[in-house]
Amino acid sequence: IHKQVLDLYQGLHYRETIFKVGSKKIHIKAERFLSLDNVHLLVMKYGFLCEEACQITILTGIDGDVWDINGPHFKKTAYEQQEQQLSAIVTTNEGEMIIAAEMLDCSFGTNMIVHQENGLFHRVVVQAKPGREYFFYKYVSIYTSKDGVDQIKVAALAAVRESYSNGYDKLYRRHAQLWHERWLLSDVRIDGDEEAQFALRYSIYQLLAGAPIHSNRLSIPARGLSGQIYKGAVFWDTEMFMLTFFLFTQPKLARNILQYRYFALEGARKKAAEYGYRGAFYAWESQENGEDACTLFNVTDVFTERPMRTYFRDKQIHISADVVYGIWQYCKITGDDSILFEGGAEVILECARFFVSYAYFKKDKNRYEILDVTGPDEYHERVSNNAFTNYLVKHCLKVSLEVLELLKKKNESFYQNLLVKLDFTSEIPAIREMYELLYIPAPAADTMIIEQFDGYQKLEDVTLNDLKNRIKLPNEYWGGGNGLATTTRIIKQADVVLLLNLFRKEFSEEVKRANWEYYEPRTEHGSSLSHCTYAMLSTDIGKPDWAYPYFQKTATIDLTGDYKRYVGTLYIGGTHPAANGGAWMVTILGFGGLYFDGEVVTLAPKFPEKWRTLSFHVTVKEQNCEVIISKDLFTIVASSQNTRKVCFNLEGKIVENNPGQEITLPRLKNKIS
Amino acid sequence: IHKQVLDLYQGLHYRETIFKVGSKKIHIKAERFLSLDNVHLLVMKYGFLCEEACQITILTGIDGDVWDINGPHFKKTAYEQQEQQLSAIVTTNEGEMIIAAEMLDCSFGTNMIVHQENGLFHRVVVQAKPGREYFFYKYVSIYTSKDGVDQIKVAALAAVRESYSNGYDKLYRRHAQLWHERWLLSDVRIDGDEEAQFALRYSIYQLLAGAPIHSNRLSIPARGLSGQIYKGAVFWDTEMFMLTFFLFTQPKLARNILQYRYFALEGARKKAAEYGYRGAFYAWESQENGEDACTLFNVTDVFTERPMRTYFRDKQIHISADVVYGIWQYCKITGDDSILFEGGAEVILECARFFVSYAYFKKDKNRYEILDVTGPDEYHERVSNNAFTNYLVKHCLKVSLEVLELLKKKNESFYQNLLVKLDFTSEIPAIREMYELLYIPAPAADTMIIEQFDGYQKLEDVTLNDLKNRIKLPNEYWGGGNGLATTTRIIKQADVVLLLNLFRKEFSEEVKRANWEYYEPRTEHGSSLSHCTYAMLSTDIGKPDWAYPYFQKTATIDLTGDYKRYVGTLYIGGTHPAANGGAWMVTILGFGGLYFDGEVVTLAPKFPEKWRTLSFHVTVKEQNCEVIISKDLFTIVASSQNTRKVCFNLEGKIVENNPGQEITLPRLKNKIS
Structure with a gap:
């Protein structure tokens, strides 16, 4: 027993x-x-x-x-x-x-x-x-x-x-x-779906258990407190998939997690210099000191039993832009820009500098390009003008320029000292020029498809099943030099779709839908970061029924253990806090339809069939509200400890909620869910 | 019997x-x-x-x-x-x-x-x-x-x-x-080395037999008249390894061979356009119409039995520069620039245009770079700033500017018409700027090593023997995504050393020697183009004893059949006219020390131990001379049909040889050989 x-x-x-x-x-x-x-x-x-x-x-x-x-x-x-x-x-x-x-x-x-x-x-x-x-x-x-x-x-x-x-x-x-x-602020209740309720609480528990409450020099590793293979190293997973949960429920922990990158800055500078660049090239597998634990040969070829050269460490430059995205999200959602004065600005500027030193200019097209990178989809290494990367880099450049403005306005002497400390003045025109002239792959006029990288659409258009039929040995790696997917359009995980998610207000629903439909059948979901991304974009384009199976995958990944355990001969098991963070995001941002633009909290729920009520707490700019969404009704209860009113957009209706106030509003009848 | x-x-x-x-x-x-x-x-x-x-x-x-x-x-x-x-x-x-x-x-x-x-x-x-x-x-x-x-x-x-x-x-x-x-003009006599004599005559026969006497729309394929795998396609082998023999002995055939590239120009334009470039990107395996017969998967992986993605077709951009080098050599050695007016100029300008459209500008270093190429050493694909490629490209740009000057001076209306026909006027400043600002990897100040490409010296420095001990299956391909040599400094064939050969007057003996000594132990000689290149540079640095074994290899390759017959599962056998051309070059340019700068024929012989006399005919600027070099004596007999005197530099002594004149001059006593 x-x-x-x-x-x-x-x-x-x-x-x-x-x-x-x-x-x-x-x-x-x-x-x-x-x-x-x-x-x-x-x-x-x-x-x-x-x-x-x-x-x-x-x-x-x-x-x-x-x-x-x-x-x-x-x-x-x-x-x-x-x-x-x-x-x-x-x-x-x-x-x-x-x-x-x-x-x-x-x-x-x-x-x-x-x-x-x-x-x-x-x-x-x-x-x-x-x-x-x-x-x-x-x-x-x-x-x-x-x-x-x-x-x-x-x-x-x-x-x-x-x-x-x-x-x-x-x-x-x-x-x-x-x-x-902790649970008071972080719990989410789902009525009508016990399985989802349990899986989500399990996910939240994992996020909370792994978060550094006592130090801003630590972050959450990609395998949480378990998982031996990544040696406790921190990946982009944290900023891109875990951070949002903390931003809306535990902003102090979000701040700790982001401050970690400041203490890792020296390591990122070293890495940039190692590759002949300036600025900060954040580590793919970031250790406590910011140095990169990732080796150049981190997969073993099952055919030859030899280490296989991969380009995770060298070419996933988007990590620096992801860090900046995270810090900027923190400023926007918490309203706290003190982090910029405590290292955040330095991180942002050094990342922008890195991208300036990485990019090349194509004179006859009068544009900057970003060549030879690996985007989120790791099966296609060393590609050029990866849409995700270019977009994130442009965002990083924009943020760096805005941060400079902000610092100057808020604290001129801090601003001046920072420019001197970083010897940054001469970088500013270069950043501005690159921001203006950086090539961003746009949706095609006819199909609205954003090509994942230069030449992606020239690759073999095999189906996922046909590709699987080509497998000769279990656990053979699909990427790398000779991988099965490398020369095809089969991708490991959401790439363009992740981009559309991160900048959901900047793309039309048609573009989002066209790309979801184009890339989804071509996605292996070989990464635990993929399901939640497809789920979120599904809800965004009004398809919560498409989203639900992906939500289940991301929410139950460590309960069912149904995930990829080997890459080559390498065991990569452990917990998946990014998927846990993804489960929260799909629930709250996806099905709950939460969006905060820095001023107004928008709620545009799109429930799965069987969900009756979704309740949660949300904190924006230090104001906490409890949100209860049923099929018919919104109920918003502002905490009595709030210091300001909070403005909501509830399916198009704008309401203001004063400290301690409870607002109830019927939901639109003609909504799908 | x-x-x-x-x-x-x-x-x-x-x-x-x-x-x-x-x-x-x-x-x-x-x-x-x-x-x-x-x-x-x-x-x-x-x-x-x-x-x-x-x-x-x-x-x-x-x-x-x-x-x-x-x-x-x-x-x-x-x-x-x-x-x-x-x-x-x-x-x-x-x-x-x-x-x-x-x-x-x-x-x-x-x-x-x-x-x-x-x-x-x-x-x-x-x-x-x-x-x-x-x-x-x-x-x-x-x-x-x-x-x-x-x-x-x-x-x-x-x-x-x-x-x-x-x-x-x-x-x-x-x-x-x-x-x-034919033999009157092409034969070479070697007294004292019967084996070399026979192998060299065999080589010359192969070159003569394969040359297009009747058409300027054909060239010599990489496997001559034999060899099925390359389907009769023409490679850079012709311009780089066969052409020189024809230039000095059968200039009309040299002209035919080069004119072929003009008739292939449309195919080269198509290829450039296919990859999004302007100008002429010559085919790796050029067919009669200039289209590329090379596939994207031209090796089969012996481990997986799957076709392997290689970058011969996409990335060996140096071929366009090699073609230009060949045409320019023709002009220099034959003194006949009419080829420029019959398509040669158009080829040269379109190649320069291609490189302008291929290159990227690195603003913070104020230089153009050539990224993502495959140089002569095919084991390292998709490298950046390959010294050989960058140097050849710079040469191409220079030649294009000189050709424009020449056309303008010689035939203004032809010049104007060509600019209009090619819509070329706007390209000229771009070519000039790129010529001035193109990054050329220089010899390191301390070691004098020219790094083969960016990051070559960061690769594993394994010995050739240790690498061979890692072989698991016969005929496994050393290059490609996961090849044994790919992540090491082991190279397939002469790369930097070929560069030093092509521009032998532009590098010091110290640089040539340092690079020979550095790269030779790291060279597999897995290509039939490699031995002759090392041999020639050996003689250039006064080491004919180093050269001789390589000379034997290149001269006897098709007599002994001792060459690589398989790449992966692919049979690549056949004759090797490039090695044949190499044998002639090692003999005449190497051991004979022949060099023609457009004005003076220099002879600085460095004989192998047992050679007693070397005799051959050489034609420069339509003037033919018989040259007999013994250990003690130079004898030069100018053809009575010559129309001008020919100027010789014989171990430092300048002599002029009038039509029909025979000159005899004792050789320096203190020379090594």
Whole structure:
């Protein structure tokens, strides 16, 4: 008998198992949590009960022998004991120091300390009475050399002692209260679709659990807290797929996530210089210091078993533009431009500078072009004038010019100092010229298709099924030099469609629909970033029924485990917080039809068939409102703590909602859903 | 008993065989030639002798069932008989008409005409007497729809009738006389090295045999008259490796070969337009009409057995610059610029226009760059700023500007008309600017290495042996997307070294030597164009001992058959006229040290150890001289038919040689060789 529970609401893991040892039965219950009140703290309550009399030996402490598929985590480990406090001092392969301090609260048996090669443990031996439940508690405190604390060992030992004296229940209550508060602002209720409700809450939990509450030098990795292959590295996934959730529900966390890019700026500058460019070329797999963990050979060819040269690291230049997009979204949605003065402007300007130094000018066409890049669709590497990239780059240039205006207006001396610090004055005319003359692939006059990159439409137009029939070995990589998809129009994931999503107000519905219909059958959805993108654009063009299956995919990806686990021989499994963020976006921006232009919150819901009510909280410019959308009615409740009215556009009707006010408005009858 | 002779001196094939049929022996002798006097004519003399009395049946005529690895040659065949004249009228897959007319001169036996599915034949039956030698003669005349003759059937029948009445011996004498005259101007004598002597004469024979004496709409294909895979297509091989031989010995043939490019210009314009460029983008595998026979997938992957995308067709843009280089060499060496007025100028200007439309401008570096090309080294596709390509392009731009000046000076109205015809006036400032601002990778200040392309020196620096140890399957392709060499510094063939060869006066000996030493160990010599290039640069830097093994390779390639026969699963065998041309160049330009700058013929010999005397004829600006170089002496005999004196620089000493004059000069004693 085995039961395992992840309590999404309280951030608690619970396990209950009955083990049979010979003829004897032992009941085990264990619950544990990572404290939201104190991120250094791990707490566990462990209980057991023997049906018959037994001698039980408990070995618990600190096991320092930590491995994953990349090898051992630590290059140095040392263990210490001070009375009943155990501690491990380890050095990671990256040179970081980590202290783990542990205390055990065990009121039974004989307790002795055991040194073993791989760790330091308590050994508790107890003659357990039949039917009696024994409990012990374990407190662990973790500090690292990046925590900004002077003496991390002292801090860790103090923290563990304090938590020991506070005790499990008190610590648990504080933790649970904070999770409760998080959910107040982040929960989404869907009436009429239990499956969606559960999957969405699971997604939100994953986003919240992975977000850095305690540091603005960290972001959320592409595999969240799990997933070994990407070594905790941060991808564009964060800005493009996770950020929006935080912007509308937890703007402080959004700010932390974006500030991380400022602390990564030096790494991005190094990378640009490495490739002979100026400015900031953000890493494809960004480490804590901004350096790129991505190798040049990150797929293994299943035919030759050789490492395969790929162009993730070298050519996915859009990441710098994605970072700028994220920061600018933050300014627009939170109304807080202080981030610009705390590194944000520097990031933006350095990205613009990078693109100026990357681009080439085509004299006879009087335009700048962006050559030799890899766009979101990774099956087509080293392409030119990728529509997504060019558009995002143009946006980056525009933002950089606007930011310069803004800084100058708001704080002239800051502006001047920044120009001097970055030696930027001479860049400005170049940025302006490139902004004006950058080539942007436009929808074709007849078909309205935006060509994904130069020459895409000359590639073989094979169907996805026909391509799959060409597969010779399982897990063969479709991209790279000789991949199955490389010479065809089959794409890995949304590319033009993602562009249309990010700039949904700048393209007509006809263009969006034409491109959705053109690219969708040609998309493998081989990336967890693809389904939500197609879903969102479906709702945008009034097709929530097209969107729903993609929504299910993105919302349940880690519940069903139905995703691509191998690229070549490489295991790429783990959780998918970008898909989680995508599930929230499809629900709120897609089916809920939420759009905020910096002034007005628009709601244009397009529900899936069976949804009856969708309720959620939304925060814009520090004003929080609860939104309840039923099939017939909008209900908007402005928080009494709001400081200003919030303006809504409800299916075309403009309403203003004062602090504490509740507004109810019938929905249009002739809407599709 | 079997004997087969190719008579290089007379262009005759001879075969003698004794067949045993049961207990009976039949002696067969056959000799045949393709008349140099009339290129339409094939002539054969066939004899047999039976040791015992036999009934012999001879079946001879026209067999129209012609196949190669690309399939059958003809899509339509028809046969006709007019009295004793047989003829075949066939249509090739490319739509060309070919007539073959045949007559048999057989004075014995009974002769009847036999129709078979695959052809039309004479059947001759004779009761052969023992010991008597029987001879018959066969005359075949071939005309095609491209011969510029109105009624090709009439012409073919007339030609075969005439040759029949002239008879074998007369035809043979004319043919042999013309070959004799060819050899007078083209032969090279090497005393002291019989092997080299033979291999070089074989090479010269191949070049002469393949050259278009009768048409300026044809050139020499990369596999000469043999080699099925390239379908008779013309490559850069011709201008870069074969042309020089013709320029110095048979300038009229050189002119024909170059004029071909004018007739291919329309195809080159089409190709440029296909890729979105202006001007002329010459074909990688140029067909008669200039269209490109090269496919986008011209290698098969031995691992997946799938066609592999390669960038021969799309990215080897240097071919246009190579053509211009060839034409300009012609003007310089022959002194005949009439070719410019007969299409040459148009070719040159259209190539310059192509490069202007191909290049990109890098504003912050104030320079033009040439991105995304494949240079001579085909293992590294899609590279940027390939030194060879950039240099050749700059040369093309320079030549185009000089040609404009020349036309204007020599024939103003032609110049004006050409500008109008090509709508070229607006291109001139662009060409001039690009010429001035084109980025040319320079030798590094410290190492003097010219980097083959941007980033070459960041590639893995594996040894050739280590690379070979990585081979998993025979014939696996080293280039392409995932090839073994692609991500390393191992190159297929001379690239920078070829550049240094083509512009030998523009680089210092130190630079040449440094690059030879750097690139040689990194060169696979997987192309038949590579050995001669390294050999020539070796002699240029005073290392004839380094050159000799490469010379042997290039001179004997088709005698030993020691060359790469497969790329992937593709058979690429056949003759190698570029290597033949290379053998001549190594001998004359390399070991002979011949250089002509348009004014002075320089001779700076660097003999291999065992060479005693090197003798050859050289024609510059229509003046022919015989050159005899021994270890001690120069002897120069100017033809009495010369119209001007010829100026020589003999190891530093300037001498002038009047028509009919013989000059003898002792060689420097302190020279290495």
